[in-house]
Amino acid sequence: MNGAESLLETLGHNGIEVCFANPGTSEMHFVAALDRQPHVRGVLGLFEGVVTGAADGYSRMLDKPAATLLHLGPGAANGLSSLHNALRARASMVNIIGDHAGYHRGLDAPLTSDIEGALRPFSNWVRTSPSANSIAKDAADAIGYSLPGQISSLILPADTAWNTAEGYTLPPNAVAPTPASISPAEVDAAAARLREAGPRTAILLGGRALRSSQLEAAARIAEATGATLLAETFAPRTERGAGRPAVTKIPYPVEPSVELLKNFDALIFVDAKPPVAFFAYPDKPSVLTAPGTTFFTLSPIGADSQQALEALSEAVGSSKNRSSVAEAAGSSPAQPSLRAQLAPAPVPSGTITAAKLAAWLSGAIPENAIVVDESITTGRDFYAQTAGSQSHDYLGGTGGSIGWALPVGAGAAISSPERKVIVLESDGSGMYNPQSLWTCAREQLDIVVLIFANRKYQILRNEMSNVGVPDFGPKAESLLDIGDPAIDWVSLSQGMGVPATRVETIEELDRDFRAGMADSGPRLIEVFV
Amino acid sequence: MNGAESLLETLGHNGIEVCFANPGTSEMHFVAALDRQPHVRGVLGLFEGVVTGAADGYSRMLDKPAATLLHLGPGAANGLSSLHNALRARASMVNIIGDHAGYHRGLDAPLTSDIEGALRPFSNWVRTSPSANSIAKDAADAIGYSLPGQISSLILPADTAWNTAEGYTLPPNAVAPTPASISPAEVDAAAARLREAGPRTAILLGGRALRSSQLEAAARIAEATGATLLAETFAPRTERGAGRPAVTKIPYPVEPSVELLKNFDALIFVDAKPPVAFFAYPDKPSVLTAPGTTFFTLSPIGADSQQALEALSEAVGSSKNRSSVAEAAGSSPAQPSLRAQLAPAPVPSGTITAAKLAAWLSGAIPENAIVVDESITTGRDFYAQTAGSQSHDYLGGTGGSIGWALPVGAGAAISSPERKVIVLESDGSGMYNPQSLWTCAREQLDIVVLIFANRKYQILRNEMSNVGVPDFGPKAESLLDIGDPAIDWVSLSQGMGVPATRVETIEELDRDFRAGMADSGPRLIEVFV
Structure with a gap:
């Protein structure tokens, strides 16, 4: 050997x-x-x-x-x-x-x-x-x-x-390193804080703490104490949708984040870190929390966040066992009010706008789908609008390296062949790893890619004013424009073996999307916005 | 400011x-x-x-x-x-x-x-x-x-x-570092060696020493001493073609390199390094020169190779001044016999093979073109066969990172808008930086891309036996095959704004290529091989 x-x-x-x-x-x-x-x-x-x-x-x-x-x-x-x-x-x-x-x-x-x-x-x-x-x-x-x-x-x-592996007989076992531990003192301190001023406290969930079982525990704590559940802006996977605990994501722009976070003078971190601005901007803060905010590290990065949340839940008197007692006694199970409600599917129509897309998407996501969202400027409202969609997994950007959604979507589809994958991609971002489409075709992945084609690096146009550039000339303009030539995503996609169509109205989008959901195998829809 | x-x-x-x-x-x-x-x-x-x-x-x-x-x-x-x-x-x-x-x-x-x-x-x-x-x-x-x-x-x-650049008034001047120097002792030693055993000596040229003025000097030395001119396997740009000094490239595979280099017991390096195998292979040498080969570093990496070659030329009595004397006396200018002759343009026809492509290409390159060659297995004979083509610049692979030809071709076209750029690309390699085509369209670069589509990583199939794997199963096979699905390069190219055609015969190729040469702007031809 x-x-x-x-x-x-x-x-x-x-x-x-x-x-x-x-x-x-x-x-x-x-x-x-x-x-x-x-x-x-x-x-x-x-x-x-x-x-x-x-x-x-x-x-x-x-x-x-x-x-x-x-x-x-x-x-x-x-x-x-x-x-x-x-x-x-x-x-x-x-x-x-x-x-x-x-x-x-x-x-x-x-x-x-x-x-x-x-x-x-x-x-x-x-x-x-x-x-x-x-x-x-x-x-x-x-x-x-x-x-x-x-x-x-x-x-x-x-x-x-x-070379020959001399002396090799049996494959060695992998041993995981000892995980970060949860401090009972930190649990107690967080519990004391919640009892004292729950409504002025947010529980910030990140990493692997945005799965439904962790969210359930966090929701019980929030319900018992009046605390608010927040999610990190950049979260790898969130189990969410109708019937699951709702959690507010810290917004990407600085101002609304600061606005949101000033409601809290304490944050409890669960697999999460202190929130900071994505970029520095002249005359804007980099630290998003209000001065003097107290931090509790309930579950350090990589620790068992489920265990940490259960411990906190127990400490504030909202543990599952108590609910179970109530259940056994014949009363209805605890149903936190902050659980997302199934939104009535709105039916927008006509030419496509970002607002209509968000409304359409909220009704279009099928039960148990995996949604991979790199829609950037087009999709700014997608996360909020889909809170009450059918339950789904939501994969978001994490490190800010552009072009991740196509390959991450392909990998998610390979991991979960029984589920539908929906990739929400922008045309600028999609050009960093377009070769992903070929792997989707090769492996016949069950994936529908929506490319939102605004034909510019729209986020950079917004960022120009954020960084304090009041106006810019034609040379700068040309570096933010990707519309000359316009990328023909249908052609590109077909070139790599993925069937594709282009749509210009919500009705066309809905028709082609539903066809993709009903069918198996990959498909791309270029959405003209 | x-x-x-x-x-x-x-x-x-x-x-x-x-x-x-x-x-x-x-x-x-x-x-x-x-x-x-x-x-x-x-x-x-x-x-x-x-x-x-x-x-x-x-x-x-x-x-x-x-x-x-x-x-x-x-x-x-x-x-x-x-x-x-x-x-x-x-x-x-x-x-x-x-x-x-x-x-x-x-x-x-x-x-x-x-x-x-x-x-x-x-x-x-x-x-x-x-x-x-x-x-x-x-x-x-x-x-x-x-x-x-x-x-x-x-x-x-x-x-x-x-921030404001406080105190900035005028832009500072860039100062190049002192270049590596040429050792007169090394020049003398190389000259002595050439006088003693020129025919058993090779002058190995690399880097910036493969430009025509350096090659002219090297050719005079070779003519005067019987030395052989060699080029590094991986050379960034070679000025070559009919009328220019011909130089033999050290082959990529190990065996023919060793075979070639055993003819010499001394190598004189001019902006070049001792030749080694591209990869290690079990039971093949990594060092390509024969044991005991003497190395002379005439011009270290980054030194003025023109000056080094002129010094050596002077030392062996083949300097340009002497030729000029002969010229002034009415005799014909020195015309080293190792100067490439214009090859009669062969006219292959019918279905496309690698051999026919090489013959066709040798006659198709127009005067003063820039040829960028990442044709890998399909183009193994291109370099040798185009030695007598119309004079041109030949840009080759240097570091072995795949997918370089499309971007390098785009940059070459931007550098030299008055010249035709011909990119010879393979279908596997072309998929690493396909976005280059968009920049070609955006800037309307005068570039014709030939994609040789064999629909596999053919080089890896060859390398399997080189590394001693006698046969391999279907899982390995599938990682060397890129034909399922077949990439439609015409569709891909058009999707990024570059007009494209697919050809299956030499006649079709010749027709579309000549149309590209006659026209301006980018064009892609998928060549089915």
């Missing part, structure tokens, strides 16, 4: 089921070894941003890592931008990056580069495996480290892959 | 004429400042690999830097893979990367990352400018450092851009 085979066996043994890949020569032994490993499936991306972005989407849905396979420094470099978002999504991921054989590296052949250096800013863990004897153990370490929502990058020199 | 304006003025003052850009919020002041700077043109790319790749192509043609504008860590990350090639091409480039305002960085907003760390493996020089007062000087340093063929990356925090 060679090193690559021992590596694949270790991946399969530890529950890795998918390897998103864009391989090259130095990875050929790994690729060949896939056929000897029944548990790991290879999924090809034609660009590395697709590969790491898909692994992010996969992990957001399943809370477990996929592997990726990347080709030396440049191949890894092409995947870094998606890794940045995955880091911020606290996704689990195990990157395998091929390198030259150890004895070849010092010769400075053209493809030689500092791969560890390139990966380090975008990974939580980086290691170069020195030999075929060590690669299985290194892979187990990489997997273990990734489990709580971290990015592991393991560099696999070609000779480490092709 | 704010920092961004002082920066732009410094760029313009020091001869920077083009800024390839994919901006974001933190770069808005730079973008706005473009309109106050008449000397710097902004060229938009929809993906950062296009931006840095185009700057590489631009520099290869003009031996001067373009600027790039990139958006924080993820924007820079998307440009790194093209930077890897540019480093290996020894291109000059000045990257400007926006960052958060200094006071904002410590807050760890979502887009925060270690930008310097990300850039360092792919730059020769990295600096974060601390303030609006320093940015002009930092920009001059960045430009100066880039001049001899290096990559400078200057990080521009947003407040450095928007």
Whole structure:
């Protein structure tokens, strides 16, 4: 058995089921070894941003890592931008990056580069495996480290892959690191604060704390204490929709965030961090909370947020057991008033505007869909308007690296083949990883992509005035305009094997969207806005 | 005047004429400042690999830097893979990367990352400018450092851009670093060697030593001494074709390289390095020269290779002055026998094969064209077969990062609007930076792209056996196949505004290619092979 085979066996043994890949020569032994490993499936991306972005989407849905396979420094470099978002999504991921054989590296052949250096800013863990004897153990370490929502990058020199794994017998087990612990004192302090001034307190949920079971616990606390539930602006996955606890997202722009947060003089963090502005702007604050706001770190990043919320719930007297007692006694189950109500589906019509789109979308999302939203300026109201849609998972931007929704959508679809994926993408953003469409076609993913085509970098036009540029000339104008030539998304999509249509009215959009929902396989709709 | 304006003025003052850009919020002041700077043109790319790749192509043609504008860590990350090639091409480039305002960085907003760390493996020089007062000087340093063929990356925090540049009056001058010097002792040693055993000696030319004036000098030396001229396998730009000195490229595969190089027991390096295998392979050598080969470093990397070659020419008695004497005396000018002869244009026909393509191409290249070749397996014979084509510039792969030809071609076209650019691209490679086509349409570049569509990663199929994998199964097979679905390049190209056709015979290819040459503006031809 060679090193690559021992590596694949270790991946399969530890529950890795998918390897998103864009391989090259130095990875050929790994690729060949896939056929000897029944548990790991290879999924090809034609660009590395697709590969790491898909692994992010996969992990957001399943809370477990996929592997990726990347080709030396440049191949890894092409995947870094998606890794940045995955880091911020606290996704689990195990990157395998091929390198030259150890004895070849010092010769400075053209493809030689500092791969560890390139990966380090975008990974939580980086290691170069020195030999075929060590690669299985290194892979187990990489997997273990990734489990709580971290990015592991393991560099696999070609000779480490092709040499015999001497002494390898059984694949080693991955061991997750000890998670951050929850401080009973912090629970008590937060509980005391809630009892004292619940209505002036917000519970800020982020990361993996926006799943329905955590939201249920948080909603019980809020109901019992008058606290407000808030979500981080950039949240990897939120389980939401009608019947689930509603949570207000801190807005992206500075002013409304400050306006919202000044209602609270204490924040309780659950897998979340102190809210700050996305960008600095002259004459605007970077810190969004009011001066003197007290912070409680109920559940540190990576800790068991469910346990933390249950402990707090118990401390404030809103634990589930009490509800159960009420239930058993024949009364109706606790139904927090802040639970989202199914919104009556509005039926806008005619030419498409952002407001009509938001109203239409709120009624169009089918039960149990996965919604991936990078609609930027067009979709500013989508999140609020879909609070009462059929229950769904909502995947949002995390790190601000543009073009994430297409690959994350592809990875989410691979993770959950029984669910419908809806990608809300803008035309500027969609051009960073358009190759994702090819993987959607290749794998016949059940995914409907809406491209909102306003033919400009509209957000940058808005940002010009935010950063204090009152007006700008034609050269600046031309760098914010992507309408010359206009991108024909139907043509682009069909070119990569994904059937596509263009719509100019809500009726056309609704017709083509419903056809996509009724059908299986990928489909793209260019929405002219 | 704010920092961004002082920066732009410094760029313009020091001869920077083009800024390839994919901006974001933190770069808005730079973008706005473009309109106050008449000397710097902004060229938009929809993906950062296009931006840095185009700057590489631009520099290869003009031996001067373009600027790039990139958006924080993820924007820079998307440009790194093209930077890897540019480093290996020894291109000059000045990257400007926006960052958060200094006071904002410590807050760890979502887009925060270690930008310097990300850039360092792919730059020769990295600096974060601390303030609006320093940015002009930092920009001059960045430009100066880039001049001899290096990559400078200057990080521009947003407040450095928007604050007033106190004390700025005039733009500072860029000063190039002292170049590597040529050792007279090495010249003498190389000359002695050539006199002693010229026919067992090869002069290996790389980098900027493959321009016609250097080649002329090298050819005189070769003619006088019986030495052989060789070119590095990966050369950024070679001025070649009929009437120019011919130079044999060291082949990419290991065996023929070793076979070629065993004819020499000494190599004289001119802007070149000892030849090594591109990849390591089990049971194949990494060092391509025969054991005991003597190396002479006539012109170190970055030194004045013209001066070095003239010195050597003088030392071996083949200097131009002597030829001029002969010319003045009425004899014909020295015409080294190793000068390429205009090949009779062969006229293949019918269905397209790699051999027919090479023959066709040799007759199709028009005088003074720029040929950008990433045809990989389809084009293995292109270089040899076009030695006697009309004189042209030949831009080759340098760092092995795939997908470079489309952006480099775009940059070359921007650098040389009076010349025809021909991009020879393979379908696998073309999918890494396909967004380049949009910039070709936007700028109406005079560029004809041939996409050779074999619908697989053919090179990897070859490499499987090279690395010692005798056969592979269906999972491996699927990772080397890009034909399901087949990419429709005509649709893809038209989607980005570049007119396109598909051809299946040499006659159709010849017809559409000649139409492209006769016309102006971009065009793509999908060549089914």
